[in-house]
Amino acid sequence: MAVTISIEVELAWGVHDIDERAHLSADGGPERRALRRLLDHCDQVGVPVSFDVVGHLLEGDCDGDHDGPHRDGWFDADPGTDPERAPLFYAPDAVREIRDRSAGHELCTHTYSHLVCGPADAETVGWELDRAQDGLRALTGSETMSIVPPRHSEPDAETLRDAGIEITRVSRDTSGNGKAARARELVVGPHPVFEPRLVDGVVETYCTSYPSLVSSTLPSGQRAPPAPFRALPVGVRQALHRRYLSRAVDAAVESDGDCHLWCHLYDLANDAQWPPVRDFLTELANRRDRGEVEALTMAALNDRVRARSRAAVADD
Template identity: 65%
Template sequence: MTGTVTLSMEVELGWGVHDIADDAHLSDDGVAERAYLGRLLDRCDALNVPISFDVVGHLLESDCDGDHDGPHAGDWFDADPGTDAMADPLFYAPDAVEAIRDRPTDHEICTHTYSHVNCDDVSAATLDWELSRCQRLHRRRVGTETVSIVPPRHHPPPRAALLDADIEVVRLSRDTSDRGQLSRLKELVAGPHPTFEPRLVDGVVETYCTTYPSLTASTLPLGKQDPPAYFSSLPVAFRQRLQRAYLGRAVDAAVESDGHCHLWSHLYDVANEYQWPVIDGFLSELAARRDAGEVQVLTMAALNDRVRGRAPEVTTSV
């Protein structure tokens, strides 16, 4: 049996919360996020483990005047400082994109829309503007358009908009909160991580993840944000072991079922010394299991090619 694993990481910085003005989880000027991105890229290079980085399009800009011509609501871009990467590095991050792009590991740079819009809650014209703008930026900054999207806050985009933008694969979430409070708590802390097989649906490959970040531990601080108080009473080392076991079992399930596992987090989630040892150790384990022939590690783009080559297409009435 050979399972497949996809790792994806949302790179949002200030754009992830620009509409709700709640950035307490972020470091000043994104210093910690950039530092841990560097550590992550170093580790991935040492192990040759690729990640799909889902980047908000505006972060590819080096500067702007804050006056965008999109058909958005009038106040949507109010938080845009209209400056540049030096003045406001939470809103411009071409350096982070270049760091990912220039590494020897074959990482993927996906889109997370241009300004972190809820894809099912904006007009068709707005979403078309967002995706078109992203593709232009990807051509300029990355060298090629992207075929992959991770919609912000798990809001599924209309299929027609993706096809019009030449997007071929989308990460969607599956909500498991209906399993009851105790079952949900067990899943978050100890697993098992749900296994969802990717599908080709109406011309677009869908890969599925949890609604909560699964690559990082909800029992540990996420960036600068503390976990719920009832977790804080447990020893840190114990919580780290729980997450390592959770991730190992997630790979086990994919291997044993000859199936797929998609693990994800935000960049800020990993940007502290609580989460990093878990991520570091798991990447080593994943690389060792790949080298042993147990599992393949595929970006969303590579998964897209694999599913299109193997899976029958599902046609819906939507």
């Protein structure tokens, strides 16, 4: 039984191609404070997180010109400055802080510029992954084996393998169960349990199509929650999500399965989302310490899945 937590760190790169920033702050301050608060608590309870970082955020500065094989205009939103003048496009400070914490966090790639990989050609995806690996190698001394593809748009396995990627997060859309069932799942669960699998040489760990570490009924960063939920008191919505997260771990334990919870960093950049997440991280640590469940990064999950695969082959 394992719980994996992944958090997407993308800031303005997450929407640079669609220019929708209602969920973001103006200067990246709330997002950085949310990250620090999360890192402090993870240090206290010893729970590691897989942070999926857009590679350009590692840049200390740039001129805005990039030599990739992208479509015309892809980098038009890049301000070509530095963290002081454009803190939503450059965040090496935040990534270094993740690297330096004691909880054993993992730095994954979220591509270099938040590329939607599915429609892109292999050359462009390969350029993105190589450039992102260069940044991580410069920061940490090593490459990553883990990717969270932007907007759940999967690259092909060969391109991932060529870039040294061994594990990817894949979403499973459960909205086809109907509107009522979908609303119930979002508010009270149960969070689905998906077993990770080794597919074409790449481990796939499965998650929901919606951010599950945070609540859909609460604000998403600086953006208000959907209107139907606003009539409920915030405390009630927080309690419902706290129960949702506990039940997600219960389901993993009862099924001897795995649970992958995720969100964006900006989701946590408000005071409403944080209390249920904070209390859940404490509960997860306590249940781990009692031997009920493991808390694994994507890299650790990759090692476990591959070890089991080798054992199964040997038994045959």
